[in-house]
Amino acid sequence: MTKIGHLEDTDIDIAIDEGEAGERRATELATRLRMVAAQDPLLAQDLVEELIVALDRAMNGTIRDHLDGPALGVADRVLRDSDQA
Template identity: 85%
Template sequence: MTKLGQLEDTDIDLSIDDGEAGERRASELANRIRMVAAQDPLLAQDLVEELIVALDRAMDGTIRDHLDGPARGMAERVLGDSDPVQ
């Protein structure tokens, strides 16, 4: 009989669905933005603003509908009071 050692998360090959993969990519993006913010807060702010504009464009002007709290306030400020993208 072979004695098995401790298993690490990386030892188990689990398939993940698209939703989980998307969440992991979003988490990685958030971590990278935090790293940039630690080095250069103004650059991080610019990146976040550009990301909001790009997401709003990609979502046909509905990004505000998916945000609340401070994130929604930032989107309102970045996007202004303009009508959604047509």
């Protein structure tokens, strides 16, 4: 990443559309979660679980419809545990 004065080149990168902007934000979130996981895996797991619960709530309980494979299994476990809490 190139530094331009006090700005980074990513600070001036403008998304073409909202979909692209959303993908960039998701990529940045994933990168930050990986950084946290490298330092504190348990904290990263807690954050991911909280994110799953929050996304399910925001999506009116339909997050499972958008997942498959291992991600669906994790979401099922997390959401089942959050319902019991």
